[in-house]
Amino acid sequence: MLNEKAPTTTSGFDFFKLDSFLNDEQRAIRDRVREYVQSQIMPNISPYWDRAEFPRELAMGLRDLGIIGGVIRGYGSAGLDPLAMGLVKYELAKGDGSINTFYGVHSGLAMGSIGLLGSNEQRERWLPAMSRLEKIGAFGLTEPEQGSDAVHVRTTARLDGDHYVLNGTKRWIGNASIADLIIIWARDEDGQFGGFVIEDPKHVAGLEIEDLTGKIGKRAILNADIRMKDVRVPVANRLAKPRSFKDTAKVLALGRFGVSWEAAGCAAGAFELALKYAKEREQFGKPIASFQLIQQKLVEMATEVTAMQLICFQLTQLIASDQMTEAMASMAKYNNARKARYVTQLARETMGGNGLLIENHVARLMTDAEVIYTYEGTNEINMLLVGRELTGISAFT
Numbered sequence: 509m510l511n512e513k514a515p516t517t518t519s520g521f522d523f524f525k526l527d528s529f530l531n532d533e534q535r536a537i538r539d540r541v542r543e544y545v546q547s548q549i550m551p552n553i554s555p556y557w558d559r560a561e562f563p564r565e566l567a568m569g570l571r572d573l574g575i576i577g578g579v580i581r582g583y584g585s586a587g588l589d590p591l592a593m594g595l596v597k598y599e600l601a602k603g604d605g606s607i608n609t610f611y612g613v614h615s616g617l618a619m620g621s622i623g624l625l626g627s628n629e630q631r632e633r634w635l636p637a638m639s640r641l642e643k644i645g646a647f648g649l650t651e652p653e654q655g656s657d658a659v660h661v662r663t664t665a666r667l668d669g670d671h672y673v674l675n676g677t678k679r680w681i682g683n684a685s686i687a688d689l690i691i692i693w694a695r696d697e698d699g700q701f702g703g704f705v706i707e708d709p710k711h712v713a714g715l716e717i718e719d720l721t722g723k724i725g726k727r728a729i730l731n732a733d734i735r736m737k738d739v740r741v742p743v744a745n746r747l748a749k750p751r752s753f754k755d756t757a758k759v760l761a762l763g764r765f766g767v768s769w770e771a772a773g774c775a776a777g778a779f780e781l782a783l784k785y786a787k788e789r790e791q792f793g794k795p796i797a798s799f800q801l802i803q804q805k806l807v808e809m810a811t812e813v814t815a816m817q818l819i820c821f822q823l824t825q826l827i828a829s830d831q832m833t834e835a836m837a838s839m840a841k842y843n844n845a846r847k848a849r850y851v852t853q854l855a856r857e858t859m860g861g862n863g864l865l866i867e868n869h870v871a872r873l874m875t876d877a878e879v880i881y882t883y884e885g886t887n888e889i890n891m892l893l894v895g896r897e898l899t900g901i902s903a904f905t
């Protein structure tokens with residue numbers, strides 16, 4: 509029988525009742541993050557965004573939510589199952605992309621690289637303090653001249669006794685200027701790919717970190733240029749497992765799983781705000797929600813958000829059963845990033861001029877979507893990864 513009641517509640521848009529698939533633990537984690545986002549992040553984030561300042565205290569509050577380290581088990585990490593992990597990304601993204609990216613870079617890319625590609629000794633050495641947010645991590649892959657083409661990074665690592673000597677530049681590195689350890693991806697003299705962990709970067713000779721300014725999206729997380737001139741990193745700080753870009757790509761595929769959820773959350777956050785606004789805002793003596801043209805936008809947004817949620821749920825089933833391929837993660841990221849851009853723009857226009865004011869949140873989410881569209885593989889790169897799997901032919905070059 510059809511349920512006539514619109515299933516939109518203040519607890520989150522869930523048209524296809526996906527909440528019914530969650531177990532109590534997943535629901536509890538989701539609600540804990542949601543509560544923190546709604547009570548702490550949403551009321552406080554906008555001035556930080558406006559000043560392009562990192563909200564350290566808000567970010568440190570994540571420590572108490574039991575989510576740091578994501579799916580990593582042991583070492584004080586959260587040990588979330590993949591669905592709980594996705595829900596965390598979704599809820600954070602509904603509130604703010606900068607906080608989400610702080611979490612994604614630290615917990616996903618940096619801790620994820622160590623968890624997946626480090627030795628036991630390296631995990632023991634770094635992960636416990638990172639799980640407590642006592643040490644913050646960054647992930648340095650992109651370079652000024654090597655963005656999408658990161659497989660050809662130019663940064664070099666030359667062996668010199670019991671150290672590697674790093675030379676090169678990195679760009680866009682999130683958390684770098686506040687990081688206690690930065691994983692630098694470089695090629696050694698044998699042409700092998702490696703992850704080199706620079707500890708205490710502020711006190712390392714030859715290393716310069718300079719925050720980028722003038723960024724129009726995710727302004728409350730800082731991204732930096734890193735310049736390395738003969739930076740010495742102990743041999744023991746080379747991640748044990750990676751030898752080719754394919755190893756790093758495993759971390760990136762997990763990242764794309766998270767970013768697919770992030771895109772869905774970003775879109776859902778914008779849609780929920782627009783729906784509320786449309787019911788409250790009156791023009792021509794009526795709520796604007798009563799106009800067909802506004803309802804068209806609302807339905808369009810609701811449908812896209814629901815489709816994004818469904819993709820995320822199935823992708824999660826695939827990752828949980830060890831069936832997710834790189835191209836599956838890319839397809840989800842490709843679809844959801846595109847749709848997040850579309851939905852946040854519809855939400856913005858539904859709110860008229862007020863949609864352009866940072867204090868109303870949707871403008872911020874709209875620029876979050878621009879970043880989502882570009883990082884963790886641009887739209888085109890994820891498309892090409894899917895195309896390669898479909899045809900067996902690489903069209904990258």
Ligand SMILES: Cc1cc2nc3c(=O)[nH]c(=O)nc-3n(C[C@H](O)[C@H](O)[C@H](O)COP(=O)(O)OP(=O)(O)OC[C@H]3O[C@@H](n4cnc5c(N)ncnc54)[C@H](O)[C@@H]3O)c2cc1C
Nearest residue numbers: 647648649650655656680681682879883884886888889904
């Ligand atoms: C806010 C933000 C945070 C980031 N954080 C990090 C981080 O913490 N660590 C990190 O290492 N990196 C980070 N990045 C970098 C990000 O991963 C890169 O921006 C991304 O990989 C794209 O590289 P690029 O910007 O150099 O664009 P380019 O690679 O120069 O691409 C420019 C355009 O060309 C297209 N293009 C490129 N190659 C092809 C091709 N073969 N076929 C068709 N089209 C193509 C692209 O899709 C894009 O539209 C971040 C970026 C941003 C914006």
